[in-house]
Amino acid sequence: MAQTELVGNKKSKYEMDMCSGSILKKLLLFTIPLVFSSILQLLFNAVDVVVVGKFAGETALAAVSSTGSLINLITNVFIGMSVGTNVVVARNYAAENHKAVRETVHTAIFLSILSGIFLTIVGVFLAPFLLNYMDVPDTVIGQSALYLRIYFLGITATLIYNFGSAILRAIGDTKRPLVFLIIAGCVNLVLNLISVIVFEMGVAGVAIATSVSQCVSAFLIILCLIRETNCVHLNIKKLRVYKDKLLQILRIGLPAGFQGALFSLSNVVIQSSINGFGDITMAGSGAAGNLEGFVYVTMNSFHQGAISFVGQNIGAKKYERINRIAFTAVACVTVAGLIAGMGVTSLGKPLLSLYTDNPAVVDAGLIRLKHICAFYFLCGIMDVMVGVLRGMGYSVMPMLVSLIGVCGFRLLWLATVFQFPQYHSVETVYISYMVSWIATALIHIGCFIVVRKRKKTLWGV
Numbered sequence: 001m002a003q004t005e006l007v008g009n010k011k012s013k014y015e016m017d018m019c020s021g022s023i024l025k026k027l028l029l030f031t032i033p034l035v036f037s038s039i040l041q042l043l044f045n046a047v048d049v050v051v052v053g054k055f056a057g058e059t060a061l062a063a064v065s066s067t068g069s070l071i072n073l074i075t076n077v078f079i080g081m082s083v084g085t086n087v088v089v090a091r092n093y094a095a096e097n098h099k100a101v102r103e104t105v106h107t108a109i110f111l112s113i114l115s116g117i118f119l120t121i122v123g124v125f126l127a128p129f130l131l132n133y134m135d136v137p138d139t140v141i142g143q144s145a146l147y148l149r150i151y152f153l154g155i156t157a158t159l160i161y162n163f164g165s166a167i168l169r170a171i172g173d174t175k176r177p178l179v180f181l182i183i184a185g186c187v188n189l190v191l192n193l194i195s196v197i198v199f200e201m202g203v204a205g206v207a208i209a210t211s212v213s214q215c216v217s218a219f220l221i222i223l224c225l226i227r228e229t230n231c232v233h234l235n236i237k238k239l240r241v242y243k244d245k246l247l248q249i250l251r252i253g254l255p256a257g258f259q260g261a262l263f264s265l266s267n268v269v270i271q272s273s274i275n276g277f278g279d280i281t282m283a284g285s286g287a288a289g290n291l292e293g294f295v296y297v298t299m300n301s302f303h304q305g306a307i308s309f310v311g312q313n314i315g316a317k318k319y320e321r322i323n324r325i326a327f328t329a330v331a332c333v334t335v336a337g338l339i340a341g342m343g344v345t346s347l348g349k350p351l352l353s354l355y356t357d358n359p360a361v362v363d364a365g366l367i368r369l370k371h372i373c374a375f376y377f378l379c380g381i382m383d384v385m386v387g388v389l390r391g392m393g394y395s396v397m398p399m400l401v402s403l404i405g406v407c408g409f410r411l412l413w414l415a416t417v418f419q420f421p422q423y424h425s426v427e428t429v430y431i432s433y434m435v436s437w438i439a440t441a442l443i444h445i446g447c448f449i450v451v452r453k454r455k456k457t458l459w460g461v
Contacts, residue, residue, distance in 0.1 A: 015230070016172020018309045019094055019316040023328045031305045031332070033174040037165070038297035040181040042290075047185075048206035049290050051192045053283075053355045056202045061356060062279050063143035063203055065286020066136050066271065071151065073264035074123060074130075078115040078159055080257025082108070082166040083307065084249035087391060089170035089232070090311030098231040103242040105167055105225065105232050108249065110239040112163040116156025123152025135272045137279065147203045154211025157218035164221035167232050169308050180220040188213035255395035259402050266407040270429055273414055277426050284364025285426070287355035291348075291365075292373045295340040299380030302333040303387040310391025319459040326388045326448060333384045337377025345374045364426075371430035378437035382406075385444035389451065397447055405440030 018026060053061040085108040092100040127148040131141050165177040188209050195205025225234035274285050306329040313321045344351065352365040386398040413432040417423050 014168075014171075014173035014175055018172060018312040019318045019321070023309070023321065023324050024332075027302075027305050027309060027325075027328055027332065030169075030172060030174055030308065031301045033178045034169070034301040034304055035298050037174065037178040037181050038301055039294055040178070040185045042293045042297050047189055047192050048210060049287065050355055051196050052203060052206055053287070054357075055196050058279065058283055058356070058358060058361070059140055060143055060202050062137075062283045062286065063140040064147055064206065065283060065289070066131075066134070066140060066144050066275070067148055067151070068286070068289065070130055070134060070148070070264075070268060073261055073268055074152075075119060075155065075158070076260030076264050077254070077257035078112075078119060079162050080255075080260045081111065081115070081249055081253030082159075082162045083256040083390060084251065084253025084395075085163055086166040086170045086304070086307055087252045087311045087393070088245065088248045089167055090308050090391075091315035093171050093231065094312040094315030100245070101231040102233065104245045104249070105234055106239050107242045107245045108163045108167060109160065109222070109225070109234060110241055111246065111249070112159040113156060113239075116159040119155045119159070120152050123155060124149050127152070134268055135275050137275065137282075139279065143203045147207045150204060150207035150211060154214050157211070157214040160218040161214065161221050164218070164225060167225065168221075169304060170311065171230070171232060172308070172312075176224055177221065180217050180224070183220065184213040184217035187216050252390060252393070252395045255399040256390060259399040262403050262407050266410045269411060269414060270432075273418065273429050274426060280358070280360050281364045281426055283356060283358075284352070284361045284366075285368050287352050287361065288348075288365035288368035288373070290355070291344050291351055291369065292376065295337065295344055295373055295376045296379065298340050299333045299337045299376065300383055302329050302336065302380065303383040305329060306384050306387030307391045310388055314392060319455070322388070322392070323452065326385070329384045329388065330381055333380035334377050337380040341373050341376040345369045348373075367427060368430055371427060372433045375434040375437065378434065378441055382437055382441040382444055385441065385448055388448060389444070392451065392455075394451060397451075398444060401443050401447060402440055405443055406436045409436040409439065 016026060016030060018030075048064050049061060052064050085104065088104045089101055089108075092098075092104065127145045128141070131144050131148070136144055161177075161180075168174070168177055191209035191212055192206050195201045195209055199205060201208070222234065225232060226236065228234070275282055306325065309325045309329075310322060313319070313325065348366045348369045349362060352362045352369075355365075356362065382402075386402065389395075389398045410432045413435075414429070417432075418428050
């Protein structure tokens with residue numbers, strides 16, 4: 001009993017009080033390590049693509065590149081539930097309800113394990129069917145299926161890491177997840193080079209390297225939570241589902257997950273349209289998309305920051321800070337998006353050359369960067385407003401707006417504009433991103449203004 005009382009009262013040096021002091025300074029202190037963590041996590045797949053493209057050929061590169069949107073489609077519902085974990089932990093942490101935090105932690109980790117087992121079964125057995133649905137060419141489908149099956153054997157570790165890092169983010173800790181990913185990233189790089197260059201294992205080698213590295217990051221984050229002496233301490237023997245905490249996680253997380261999954265579904269449809277332009281366009285789009293990922297995760301870090309900061313301030317009843325958090329996060333993500341997006345676009349040729357030696361593939365990638373990457377700051381604004389609304393406890397509203405404004409619009413675009421012979425080009429596909437981001441960001445801002453006015457009477461500020 002004494003140990004139970006101790007856990008939850010001792011503060012860690014990694015924790016952050018998001019409810020007082022400078023919002024900009026603390027948001028940057030929170031976000032910068034998260035940016036590097038997200039980039040390192042993305043490097044897992046980037047290293048796969050670079051090593052395969054350089055040492056295993058264009059067919060292997062196309063095989064790995066074509067799996068990204070499908071992996072996101074299958075995993076995003078469950079990854080989205082980590083958002084719910086973040087909000088629930090942040091609120092109870094700021095409210096100093098240590099018992100609720102502990103119950104949420106154990107529920108979340110147990111949920112990540114069960115979800116991972118389910119996804120392993122789905123990914124391993126349905127990979128060929130799903131790839132056929134995406135119209136992946138016969139020349140690469142065998143290698144794509146092999147990559148997917150090995151990747152999903154390690155998906156439980158991926159979910160454990162995401163849920164565990166969401167718990168740490170909720171208390172302001174983004175530094176230790178960064179350290180864990182540096183270690184896992186080094187493991188991934190070394191195993192990639194050995195398996196592909198030395199043992200010539202191709203896509204199987206990079207898939208094994210990615211799965212092993214994810215297991216390393218999951219092990220480290222579980223060990224971190226076990227060794228914690230504060231309210232996020234994890235006791236493996238007490239892993240179980242607390243019904244009320246599960247429902248709270250699902251209320252926020254499921255809409256976020258479904259939004260992510262349906263985003264990925266629209267991207268699967270878009271990828272299918274891109275596949276119709278041949279292997280060169282597929283490879284170029286895959287490499288460019290990988291570069292765009294670095295821009296996206298930079299901005300998505302401010303989305304995560306908005307969730308945690310708003311969640312903690314709601315829990316502490318510091319409602320007067322919500323507007324300033326939203327404004328600060330939007331300003332930061334706009335600057336970061338413009339710098340990163342324009343920077344990658346300007347350096348597109350040398351960066352794409354890291355993925356392939358084929359000039360045609362590089363040219364195909366440049367087309368995508370000019371139409372999508374340069375305007376990615378619009379996506380950042382959209383995502384930050386989603387994060388603010390989720391931190392306030394609204395998850396269904398931003399889900400519906402995003403689904404209609406992004407997924408619905410892009411699918412409609414492909415079914416109408418793209419079908420006209422004069423517009424039937426890959427450029428037309430890419431333009432749909434920019435237009436959908438503008439419309440959806442404006443609607444999300446409008447939703448926040450409406451919600452804030454409604455809450456003014458309740459909160460008094």
